[in-house]
Amino acid sequence: MDRTLLWIAAATGLGYALASAQEPSDALEAARSSVGMLAQSLPWIVVSMFLAGLVSQWLEPELVAKWLGREAGIAGIAFGAILGVLGTGSRFAVYPLAVSLLAADASPGAVVAFTTSWQLTSLARLPAEFPFFGIPFTLVRFVVSLLISVAGGVLFEWLWNAWSHFR
Structure with a gap:
């Protein structure tokens, strides 16, 4: 344990x-x-764990490494953030998926960008924001949040690499 x-x-x-x-x-x-x-939450947790296990079997490590791996650099981190925008599931689905991405050789920065973007941006939430904030405010918030997700992924990748040298 x-x-x-x-x-x-x-x-x-x-x-x-x-x-x-x-x-x-x-x-x-x-x-x-x-x-x-x-x-x-227990039913969500159980179903999400099984879904994450299934997804981990479907993920091709070579493909994940190509698009989200360390070699993909900032483009991979940005792609991770864009994938997070598409995420509409609960944390019980997103976090196991993020762990599956790590296991399939996604870079830590891309996974941080993915989870951060999922939390800050979501296409499914945009229609709910428009009536309250208006389209310009909502779109600017969305873009800034996406940029923050990418910047956070880049910063995390840098810090993770620096910290890894001290372990």
Whole structure:
């Protein structure tokens, strides 16, 4: 088991113990809320894991490396950001897909651009923004968010490479 998970589990257990000692009804309500969230998200998590496994079998590592790999450079990072724009799924689908991309030799920067773009931009959200912000504001926000995704991917790639030399 992952050590980080053990630390988070221990901290959560300690938090529940302290909450229970101070106000047992708050701890009980927190536990009920947690169970409700788990019941709501568990089907998504299970289906998404199976989908990610299937996608990982379909991804051709050579193709992923060509379009999203380190050799693709900034163009690969930009392509990752563009793929993120198309993402409309939940985090339970997108993150396993991102891990599958990493496993198929996508560069870390392209995967960061993909996940960042997915969070900041989405074609599916644009029609919902137009009535509130107007078309010019929405399009400028969209372009800036896409550029931020690419810049974040480039910065992450640079930092990841620098950090990797110290490991």
